[in-house]
Amino acid sequence: MNSSSTPVTSRITANPAALPKRSLILLTGSSGYIGGRLLPSLEQQGYRLRCVARHPEVLKPKVGPSTEVVTGDVLDRPSLDSALRGVDVAYYMVHSMSSSGSFEETDRQAARNFGEAAKAAGVKGLIYVGGLGSDEEELSTHLRSRHEVGNILRQSGLPVCEFRASAVIGSGSASFELIRGLVERLPIMLTPRWVKGKAQPIAIDDLLDYLMEALRIPLSKYRIYEVGGADQVSYAEMMRAYGRQRGLKPLIIPVPVLTPWLSALWLGLITPLYARIGRAIIESIVHVTVVRDNAALTTFSVRPMGIVAAIHRALAHEETHFAATRWSDALSSSGKLPSWGGVQFGTRLVDSRTLTVEAPSEIVFKHIERIGGDNGWYAWNWLWRVRGFIDLLEGGVGLRRGRPSTASLHVGDTVDSFRVELIEPSRRLRLKSEMHLYGRAWLEFEVTGRGSSSTIRQTAIFDPVGLIGQIYWYSLYVPHQFVFSGMLRGIAQAALQEVSGARTVETPLSP
Numbered sequence: 323m324n325s326s327s328t329p330v331t332s333r334i335t336a337n338p339a340a341l342p343k344r345s346l347i348l349l350t351g352s353s354g355y356i357g358g359r360l361l362p363s364l365e366q367q368g369y370r371l372r373c374v375a376r377h378p379e380v381l382k383p384k385v386g387p388s389t390e391v392v393t394g395d396v397l398d399r400p401s402l403d404s405a406l407r408g409v410d411v412a413y414y415m416v417h418s419m420s421s422s423g424s425f426e427e428t429d430r431q432a433a434r435n436f437g438e439a440a441k442a443a444g445v446k447g448l449i450y451v452g453g454l455g456s457d458e459e460e461l462s463t464h465l466r467s468r469h470e471v472g473n474i475l476r477q478s479g480l481p482v483c484e485f486r487a488s489a490v491i492g493s494g495s496a497s498f499e500l501i502r503g504l505v506e507r508l509p510i511m512l513t514p515r516w517v518k519g520k521a522q523p524i525a526i527d528d529l530l531d532y533l534m535e536a537l538r539i540p541l542s543k544y545r546i547y548e549v550g551g552a553d554q555v556s557y558a559e560m561m562r563a564y565g566r567q568r569g570l571k572p573l574i575i576p577v578p579v580l581t582p583w584l585s586a587l588w589l590g591l592i593t594p595l596y597a598r599i600g601r602a603i604i605e606s607i608v609h610v611t612v613v614r615d616n617a618a619l620t621t622f623s624v625r626p627m628g629i630v631a632a633i634h635r636a637l638a639h640e641e642t643h644f645a646a647t648r649w650s651d652a653l654s655s656s657g658k659l660p661s662w663g664g665v666q667f668g669t670r671l672v673d674s675r676t677l678t679v680e681a682p683s684e685i686v687f688k689h690i691e692r693i694g695g696d697n698g699w700y701a702w703n704w705l706w707r708v709r710g711f712i713d714l715l716e717g718g719v720g721l722r723r724g725r726p727s728t729a730s731l732h733v734g735d736t737v738d739s740f741r742v743e744l745i746e747p748s749r750r751l752r753l754k755s756e757m758h759l760y761g762r763a764w765l766e767f768e769v770t771g772r773g774s775s776s777t778i779r780q781t782a783i784f785d786p787v788g789l790i791g792q793i794y795w796y797s798l799y800v801p802h803q804f805v806f807s808g809m810l811r812g813i814a815q816a817a818l819q820e821v822s823g824a825r826t827v828e829t830p831l832s833p
Contacts, residue, residue, distance in 0.1 A: 341446075341537050346370045346408050348445075350396065350436070351415025353381060355495055356451060356533075359526060360413065363534055365389055374405040396432035402439035411537060412440055414450045414475060417468075426467045433471040437478030447481040447541045449533060454488045454522065454548060454611035465611075472546065481544035483536045485529070485618075488550050488611040489560075491632040492526025498636055501557070505565045506788055510573045517558040517576065522550030522612040525632035531624045539621060547618040552628035554612050564633050570788050671795050673802055674781040677810050681817040683769045683776040687748045688729070689816040690767045690778075694737035695725035700812025702805050709757075710739060718758040740765065759784075760791035767813075776817075780810045 347364060351357035352373045364371050365386045374394035375381045382391045394405035396416050406412065416432055440448060453468035472484040489497035504511060532549055555563070558574050565572050618624070627635070679686060693699060699706050710721030721738040725731075731751065735742045740753035748769065755763035764783040769776050782802070786792050 341369075341410055344370060345410040345537075346372060347537070348406060348409040348412040349373050349415070350394075350413060351417070352385075354415055354417070355492075356490070356526070356529065357413070357415035359492070359530055360415070360533055361385065361389075363530055367534065369537070372405070372409065374402075396436050397428070399435040399439060402435060403443065406439050406443035406445055409440075409443060409445050411447050411449065412436075412445050413533070414448055414471075426463065426470070429467050429471050430474065433474040434477075437475045437480065441478045441480055445480060447483065447544055448475055448478075449483045449536045450475055450485070451529070451533070452484050452486045452546075454486045454550065454613065456610075456614070481541045483539075483544040484546045485532055485536075486546060486548045487524050487529055488521045489523040489557075490526055490529060491523045491551075491560075491629070491636055493636045493639055495526060495636075497523065498633075501560050501564050502568075505561050505568065505570055505572050506786065507792065508572065509570070509789060510575070511561075512575050512577045513558065517561070517574065518556045520554050520556055520610050520612055521560075522554050523560065523629055523632060524549055524551045525627050525635060527635060528624055528626040528632075532618065532622055535622050535624065543621055545617075546615075547621065548613040548615045549618050549624075549626070550613040551626045551632055553630075555629050560629060560633075563629050567630075567633055567637060568787055671784045671786065671792075672781060673806055674779065675806065675810055676777055676779045677814050678771075678775060678777045679814040679817055680775055681814075681821045682774055683771050684748045685820055686771075686776045686778060686813065686817040687751075687767075687769045689813050689820070690751055690769070691731050692729060693725075693813075694740070697725075699805075699809055700816065701808025705801060705805055706738075713739060713757045716758045719756050760788070760794045761786040774821075778810060778813060780806065780813075782806060 347369045349357060349361060349364065349371060350373075352361045353375065361371075361373070361384075365388070370390075371385075371388070372390040372392060373381060373385060374392055376393070376395045378391045378393050385391060392405050394401045396402065414433070414436055416436070417429065437448070450472055452472045453465045455462075455465040455469070457469060468486075472482065472486075475484075476482045489495075491498050528551065529549065532547070536544075558576075561572055561574065564570075707721060714720035714722070719739050723736045723738060725737045726735050731737070731742050731745055733742050733745060736756075737753055739757045740755055742751070743754045743764070744750065744752040750766070750768045752764055752766040755765070757763070762785045764781075766779075766781045766783065768779040768781075770779070771777050784791075784795050786795055
């Protein structure tokens with residue numbers, strides 16, 4: 323198995339037929355899972371990049387300064403004409419599986435609009451991700467639609483590089499979240515027969531390598547490529563492989579009575595997937611989705627990893643991906659928790675709250691940086707000490723390490739039981755807990771604002787291991803309400819007191 327840790331660009335030799343670096347690339351679906359991961363890869367390689375979005379104001383803060391963001395909707399043909407003008411190659415990463423109504427008809431119309439507009443604009447080629455599965459079989463609605471979209475794009479007359487993939491394994495992908503949601507929450511599973519269906523899952527890193535390298539092969543080689551990882555496994559085997567890396571041993575008992583419809587409802591309750599998406603995945607899992615044509619291995623330099631390495635990389639990298647995602651942006655700005663125990667994103671549990679204070683952001687952040695050690699945690703310090711003492715009894719670090727004597731913090735510094743994982747001066751601080759926990763935990767502060775007013779966003783994140791991790795989090799629900807809300811108010815009050823004191827001293831000097 324290949325860990326594929328080296329960026330694909332270092333494995334590719336110069337190709338005289340490849341697109342010049344100054345070619346203009348269009349990316350659709352940049353707010354989706356694969357498109358969102360592809361976006362930074364394209365930016366790093368120096369291509370001129372244009373993203374099309376229905377709501378460009380949402381996407382613009384997430385792209386680099388050289389990336390152009392334009393308004394466009396694949397269901398609005400006129401909007402595509404200007405978006406595709408001057409484009410050399412376009413990535414089509416659009417899928418409406420989670421939309422209401424007939425997603426097949428929606429996908430059909432969207433692909434037809436895009437293909438026609440791309441042809442009219444003089445685009446040289448299209449790159450698209452579909453799904454594995456033999457056209458000779460009676461495919462699920464989802465897989466049939468994926469194949470149909472590829473065919474419609476080819477009807478435009480443009481070369482289309484279509485990658486047909488099975489389950490994509492990466493932190494945050496639907497397949498990975500399905501697997502971890504089941505394994506983390508259910509030590510015993512009564513599973514339907516679909517968990518035995520063979521698939522050839524591919525790591526998100528390997529799929530991105532294929533997508534990037536498609537820009538470096540001649541357009542004459544654009545065709546359908548079946549891509550998959552090094553292993554052909556069932557979902558039951560994937561769940562066991564995930565469990566081994568998390569120290570969990572799920573007992574999987576197959577039963578014949580769960581239909582895809584009932585299974586989808588069950589998944590909607592147990593995992594973070596919506597029932598609609600869960601059903602589409604289940605209907606696809608019933609079919610064998612393995613690579614039958616190995617042309618991708620002879621055309622591209624990518625050598626995909628196996629399922630064990632893919633899961634390992636997903637777990638190892640999810641801290642980076644998770645930290646880069648603003649989970650709490652989906653929460654109410656009131657700072658109140660919308661449901662008992664906080665909010666759940668995937669299997670991670672989040673307590674996020676905000677507070678606005680009449681103080682400049684640099685002053686507010688200064689008091690955030692002073693947290694821990696002799697300065698304490700701004701509220702309920704005795705509860706922090708009790709928790710630290712319990713951790714010491716369990717062989718953990720407790721609160722005995724304190725914090726640096728300097729007022730500012732740096733990556734790697736210890737703050738009692740935490741370690742500084744990320745710091746952006748006057749803006750953001752993320753601490754990772756090093757206590758003995760039934761999972762992993764982070765505490766993050768972010769300060770935004772202009773002038774004399776700032777908003778503090780405080781987010782506690784817990785990634786539980788198994789059912790016991792879930793119980794651990796919810797058992798601390800009441801103490802969390804006191805500790806987290808008190809800490810946020812304490813920081814705001816400290817900043818207000820400094821501002822108030824500064825104003826008192828400066829008043830006699832004012833003209």
